[in-house]
Amino acid sequence: MSIFVIILILIVIYFIYECNTFIRLKNKIKQSKSSIEVYLNQRFDLIPNLVATVKGYVQYEEKVYSQIIKLREIYNVDTVKDLKKGALLNAKCNGLLAVAENMPDLKASKHFLDLQKTLVKLENQLQAARRIYNGDVTLYNTTISTFPNNIFAKIFGFQEETLFEIEEYKKDNISLDE
Numbered sequence: 001m002s003i004f005v006i007i008l009i010l011i012v013i014y015f016i017y018e019c020n021t022f023i024r025l026k027n028k029i030k031q032s033k034s035s036i037e038v039y040l041n042q043r044f045d046l047i048p049n050l051v052a053t054v055k056g057y058v059q060y061e062e063k064v065y066s067q068i069i070k071l072r073e074i075y076n077v078d079t080v081k082d083l084k085k086g087a088l089l090n091a092k093c094n095g096l097l098a099v100a101e102n103m104p105d106l107k108a109s110k111h112f113l114d115l116q117k118t119l120v121k122l123e124n125q126l127q128a129a130r131r132i133y134n135g136d137v138t139l140y141n142t143t144i145s146t147f148p149n150n151i152f153a154k155i156f157g158f159q160e161e162t163l164f165e166i167e168e169y170k171k172d173n174i175s176l177d178e
Contacts, residue, residue, distance in 0.1 A: 018152040025140040029161055032133035036164070039126040046119055130164045137161045 141160045144153035153159075 019156050022158045029136045032136045035129040043122050134163050137163050
């Protein structure tokens with residue numbers, strides 16, 4: 001009788017151990033999925049800043065260049081009659097050119113490049129998080145699919161998780177022949 005009780009206790013302990021293993025693996029998948037969501041959220045927040053920076057830079061450039069064009073048109077109208085006015089407009093034009101060539105490139109482009117580098121870094125982290133998620137899902141799926149774990153998984157109601165896969169429309173752009 002005592003051997004029967006010991007065997008029963010060992011079976012119960014094994015059931016508990018397996019159930020806890022499945023729960024740990026399932027929680028690891030949740031954590032991996034959460035990491036992906038965090039990176040997606042960061043990317044979601046970063047992209048509008050990147051777009052706004054590009055738009056702001058383009059608007060600034062358009063404003064500067066339109067001023068340059070207006071000043072040059074005025075300067076070219078009849079500079080012989082009013083050399084002082086022409087010289088003044090030319091000086092302003094040269095000043096605007098200097099600003100357009102130096103300052104916006106240094107500030108706006110640096111800001112844009114910083115945002116772009118951040119986006120690339122985020123994309124790399126997101127890709128790594130997806131690989132970790134797929135690794136965790138594969139470990140979990142393998143664990144609940146192998147014997148005798150598959151029996152316990154079925155008893156406890158654990159089901160396979162889905163791997164992260166690329167969307168079908170994105171596969172069309174990938175050529176495996178190259």
